[in-house]
Amino acid sequence: MRIPQQERSRATQQRLLEATVDCLIEHGWSGTTTTLVAQRAGLSRGAQLHHYPTKAALVLAAVEHLAARRAEEIRVEAAALPVPELDRAVELLAAAFTGPLYVAALEIWVAARTDALLRTALVPLEARVGRELHRLAVDLFGADESRPRVREAVQATLDLLRGLGVANLLSDDSARRRSILAVWTGQLAEVLA
Amino acid sequence: MRIPQQERSRATQQRLLEATVDCLIEHGWSGTTTTLVAQRAGLSRGAQLHHYPTKAALVLAAVEHLAARRAEEIRVEAAALPVPELDRAVELLAAAFTGPLYVAALEIWVAARTDALLRTALVPLEARVGRELHRLAVDLFGADESRPRVREAVQATLDLLRGLGVANLLSDDSARRRSILAVWTGQLAEVLA
DNA sequence: GGCAAAACATGCAGGCTTGACTGTTTGTTT
DNA sequence: AAACAAACAGTCAAGCCTGCATGTTTTGCC
Structure with missing residues (x-):
């Protein structure tokens, strides 16, 4: 015992x-x-x-585990951000899209495209995670979604980060990413303001 | 004979x-x-x-073949665009990042991350393809890269499309993509103007 | 203490993938 | 036409992956 x-x-x-x-x-x-x-x-x-x-059971469980870890990681880092500052907020989100956890998620997404079982399990889960992420970003940015174009701008930011994460897969891309994000953050600020 | x-x-x-x-x-x-x-x-x-x-030989040859096809596909569609109009140009590029050829490329990128042989062969190739794509985008947009923030804005657009392509992997995302791109194109126009 | 069930270990069989080997047809060269 | 090289076909062995089946230890409960 x-x-x-x-x-x-x-x-x-x-x-x-x-x-x-x-x-x-x-x-x-x-x-x-x-x-x-x-x-x-x-x-x-x-x-x-x-x-x-079965392997499917293992992987599906791992997917949920991964989603939970990703969400928590972002939430923890978000909590460490006292003052809502746009630059830092974008930086923080960018980190979430370049770390190993994002890579693991990407592996699963790509695999799920041609694996019916994974796919059906993943689509609703990712929809939920995506919404959570969006909400988190809105909070971080202090954005008012009732204003025109704000919602789209936030989503664009997340999708841009997704893409930058892909570009970062094969070789370190942080320098380029920084300069791109600097410019975009300026544009984003205009929309949010 | x-x-x-x-x-x-x-x-x-x-x-x-x-x-x-x-x-x-x-x-x-x-x-x-x-x-x-x-x-x-x-x-x-x-x-x-x-x-x-070997399988490696086959795949490496396929990668070059794929890169050539992607480049040609974009070039063909670009040629069909008579007047340089930003909305249409972005739309056209977006199509290049949602089609089956992009999916195939994504499969290879992700696989190359953990396959040393593929990776070393892919990195220089993709660098070249990336530059070509950037050049093409600049032409399509009629952008003047000597002006501030223009270069970054063009690259950001391409990275955004990459990300939207990923979001489109598991489920059809065209509606969301359209609205995001509409807002994005507006922002892009401001920088280019 | 004893028994059932859960947790864990080990070996095995079937299927699949890769690359090699041998043989045959088709094209080239002299 | 004869020898040679390339293109193509079919088969095979080795290795790996998955899932199952059979034991062994640990835990929960009476």
């Missing part, structure tokens, strides 16, 4: 999900095999299959 | 490369197996291995 099994089970599942996300980051979607995930989690394949009987 | 073998060879290689791109579009990166490509090209595996001895 050392460790309650419910807690132990939860901990093991967490380890598996973390390992899945790590594998996605390091080896990409096709490199993320169940065997590798089990190894990385320091678990036997048997234990893995006990918790997640 | 009907068909010169050089021409025949070229034709089969084209078929293989087209089949590779088609497979990328339909089945994604991990679904693109050499066997499937050979089948789709209506060729035996022997013939395939004769032309491209």
Whole structure:
């Protein structure tokens, strides 16, 4: 009766999900095999299959886990921002679209395009995450969406960050990104003002 | 002595490369197996291995083929645009970032992130393609890059389109895209004017 | 203490992918 | 026409991935 099994089970599942996300980051979607995930989690394949009987089950759980982590990461950094300043707010969001977690999410999005099961599970989830992100951005920017063009400008900002994140995939792009964001932030300020 | 073998060879290689791109579009990166490509090209595996001895060779050739096709597609549509009008120009570029060819390119980018061979081959190629695309956009917009913020605005537009393309991966996003681009184009016009 | 269930470990079978090997047809050269 | 090279076809072995089946340990409960 050392460790309650419910807690132990939860901990093991967490380890598996973390390992899945790590594998996605390091080896990409096709490199993320169940065997590798089990190894990385320091678990036997048997234990893995006990918790997640199929690869689909594992990945779907990992997707939710990933979404939660991304949301939390953004929220934490947002909380560390005392004064609503546009430049810093955009910078903060940009970080969320260049980190490893975004990369993992991208791997899953691209894979889901041609994987019916993943896709159907992902679309509603991403819709929710997208709305949350939008809301967060609105708050960060101190934007008033009832004014014309504000809503579109905020969304454009997020989509721009998505694109910059893609451009950052293969080689470090931070210098270019900075100068682009500097200009866009100015434009954004005009719309929000 | 009907068909010169050089021409025949070229034709089969084209078929293989087209089949590779088609497979990328339909089945994604991990679904693109050499066997499937050979089948789709209506060729035996022997013939395939004769032309491209490894999968890496095949894919690298397909990447160049894809880049050429994307560039040509954009150039063709650009030529069909008589008067330089900003709205239409942005629309045209947006189409280039939502079509199947962009999807195929995205599959390769994401895969290249964790595939050293692909990556080293892709980085210089994409740098070139990126410059060409930028140049094309500048021409289409009739932009004067010597003026402040113009260069960044053009690049931001391309990165925004990249991001919108990603958002369009899983579900049709054209309505949202239209409204965002409408606002964006307005902002862009201010910078260019 | 004893029993059931959950957590975990290990080995195995089937399917798939890749690249190699051998053979055949078609084109080229002399 | 004869020898040679390229294009093409079919088959095979090795390796990997997934899921299952069978044990072993740990936990919960009586």
